[in-house]
Amino acid sequence: MNAVAPVLALQGVSKRFGPIEVLTGVDLDLAGGRVHALAGENGAGKSTVVKIIAGIIRADGGTLRLDGAPVVFQGAADARRHGVAVVHQHPAVFPDLTVAENIFIGRQPRRGGRIDWTAMYATAHELLLRLRMEIDVRLPVKALGIAERQAIEIVKALSLDARVLIMDEPTSTISSREVDRLFEIVATLKRQGVAILFISHFIDEILGLGDDVTILRSGRRVISCPAASLTPEQTVRHMIGADPGALFPKAAAAIGAPVLRVRNLSGAGFVEDVSFDLGAGEILGLFGLVGAGRSEIAQMLFGIVTPDRGEMHIAGTRAEPRSPQEAMRLGLSLLPEDRHLQGLVLPFPIRANATLTVLRRLSGALGLVNRGEENALAREYVARMRVVASGIEQVTATLSGGNQQKVLLAKWLIPAPRVLILDQPTRGIDVGAKAEIHRIVSQLAAQGMAIILISDDAPEVIGMADRILVLRAGRLVATFERDAVDQQAMMLAAAHTTWDQATTPALQATP
Numbered sequence: 001m002n003a004v005a006p007v008l009a010l011q012g013v014s015k016r017f018g019p020i021e022v023l024t025g026v027d028l029d030l031a032g033g034r035v036h037a038l039a040g041e042n043g044a045g046k047s048t049v050v051k052i053i054a055g056i057i058r059a060d061g062g063t064l065r066l067d068g069a070p071v072v073f074q075g076a077a078d079a080r081r082h083g084v085a086v087v088h089q090h091p092a093v094f095p096d097l098t099v100a101e102n103i104f105i106g107r108q109p110r111r112g113g114r115i116d117w118t119a120m121y122a123t124a125h126e127l128l129l130r131l132r133m134e135i136d137v138r139l140p141v142k143a144l145g146i147a148e149r150q151a152i153e154i155v156k157a158l159s160l161d162a163r164v165l166i167m168d169e170p171t172s173t174i175s176s177r178e179v180d181r182l183f184e185i186v187a188t189l190k191r192q193g194v195a196i197l198f199i200s201h202f203i204d205e206i207l208g209l210g211d212d213v214t215i216l217r218s219g220r221r222v223i224s225c226p227a228a229s230l231t232p233e234q235t236v237r238h239m240i241g242a243d244p245g246a247l248f249p250k251a252a253a254a255i256g257a258p259v260l261r262v263r264n265l266s267g268a269g270f271v272e273d274v275s276f277d278l279g280a281g282e283i284l285g286l287f288g289l290v291g292a293g294r295s296e297i298a299q300m301l302f303g304i305v306t307p308d309r310g311e312m313h314i315a316g317t318r319a320e321p322r323s324p325q326e327a328m329r330l331g332l333s334l335l336p337e338d339r340h341l342q343g344l345v346l347p348f349p350i351r352a353n354a355t356l357t358v359l360r361r362l363s364g365a366l367g368l369v370n371r372g373e374e375n376a377l378a379r380e381y382v383a384r385m386r387v388v389a390s391g392i393e394q395v396t397a398t399l400s401g402g403n404q405q406k407v408l409l410a411k412w413l414i415p416a417p418r419v420l421i422l423d424q425p426t427r428g429i430d431v432g433a434k435a436e437i438h439r440i441v442s443q444l445a446a447q448g449m450a451i452i453l454i455s456d457d458a459p460e461v462i463g464m465a466d467r468i469l470v471l472r473a474g475r476l477v478a479t480f481e482r483d484a485v486d487q488q489a490m491m492l493a494a495a496h497t498t499w500d501q502a503t504t505p506a507l508q509a510t511p
């Protein structure tokens with residue numbers, strides 16, 4: 001494809017899990033100084049390719065070549081020794097260790113035989129600053145949010161001085177500000193001759209950052225070509241093998257009486273005086289950068305975190321849920337941001353995860369679950385969201401990342417709550433399924449459900465929401481109505497960071 005000899009190449013690589021072949025004869029060339037974007041629907045086999053290159057799993061057939069010579073990596077450490085650094089889709093962090101320890105796990109700087117803590121903290125801090133992430137490197141990782149964890153994974157890979165850098169959806173959890181920074185770093189590494197593999201579901205990233213693009217569909221390579229020769233439409237068509245439904249198909253729906261009324265909500269450390277109303281059938285977008293307080297508001301509404309101050313009314317009645325169970329009884333439902341920690345029971349089959357929240361309703365007098373009804377429900381949602389799986393009994397842990405998220409979404413849609421809070425519902429979801437999820441959310445609103453949509457994806461919020469609240473550093477800083485949204489003004493309102501806030505004049509406050 002290009003004249004440069006590849007640093008790393010896959011030739012005819014195949015992989016099966018039990019009876020299912022998930023990769024079939026895949027070829028892929030990574031050249032020094034080039035970014036190769038790998039795209040495909042959820043379950044297409046992208047992370048499996050990554051795990052093979054990273055030495056985590058073995059291919060069943062085909063060859064991996066490094067500088068032209070065949071290699072077989074004996075595990076992840078061996079791949080690292082050969083200069084391959086990997087940012088995984090679901091970083092395996094050690095929650096009780098500090099940020100710095102997680103970055104340097106297994107290779108802590110030493111002096112006189114002992115770990116040099118000062119050097120380790122200083123280097124970790126400096127590496128995070130390259131991403132412009134202000135994180136206290138002495139904090140245990142469990143105190144951090146998902147974006148910060150992902151940043152640790154990126155920094156860890158950057159600190160390896162790798163010849164080959166693999167990034168599996170690095171941008172699906174970090175905010176636009178860190179994404180810009182990451183892309184600057186990628187450009188620098190490119191100039192230094194690093195060969196980069198980059199996976200993303202964002203078409204503009206695939207075509208904008210990639211020099212070359214390879215698209216997988218059901219484990220087969222459908223095309224490999226220079227990014228410049230593909231249009232966005234062609235890219236999507238190669239990915240899903242058809243034209244996608246329209247994204248953001250929010251239908252104009254009549255907004256009914258307020259279902260949720262929030263007044264002066266404060267707490268979770270920094271959320272201050274947040275007030276809003278949400279009507280039946282309305283989709284309210286909460287926009288802001290990572291750390292703006294959107295998830296914290298959701299957690300307070302849902303009874304996970306007890307607010308310091310403020311009131312919430314549901315359908316006119318004062319509500320003070322002190323647990324998620326209580327919140328659900330009051331008619332609230334929350335799709336959490338951190339699906340891996342909060343949402344799924346990974347060893348359970350898809351069916352059990354999807355129907356977990358309605359088991360009580362499905363149970364008969366003796367507490368026995370009506371299996372037929374449970375199966376039907378699970379099957380309906382698995383089909384609607386196009387979950388790639390062998391059936392509803394497949395163990396959730398063995399699904400691809402995006403497909404796990406679809407199962408989780410089903411879990412929160414099935415109980416049909418009065419107020420549904422969705423925290424980053426389409427993060428990591430491929431374009432085809434994303435359109436389907438937007439359609440489902442729209443339909444729910446049209447049926448009168450009140451919906452709060454938290455998302456970093458500006459076009460998604462603009463396309464779906466009837467009204468958008470912009471948050472910054474725990475406060476409401478702007479409100480936009482659907483027919484008067486200005487994307488730039490919205491991004492600007494969100495963008496001033498906590499630490500430079502003191503030096504910037506306050507933007508126009510919400511009336």
Ligand SMILES: Nc1ncnc2c1ncn2[C@@H]1O[C@H](COP(=O)(O)OP(=O)(O)OP(=O)(O)O)[C@@H](O)[C@H]1O
Nearest residue numbers: 017022042043044045046047048398399400401402
């Ligand atoms: N341990 C396993 N056992 C059985 N099937 C597996 C296992 N690991 C992965 N698979 C299957 O392999 C297929 C490819 O998964 P992979 O994680 O590579 O997809 P992906 O392209 O990375 O998707 P996503 O965009 O959702 O991250 C999926 O259908 C998945 O269910």
Ligand SMILES: [Mg+2]
Nearest residue numbers: 046047089401
């Ligand atoms: Mg994946």
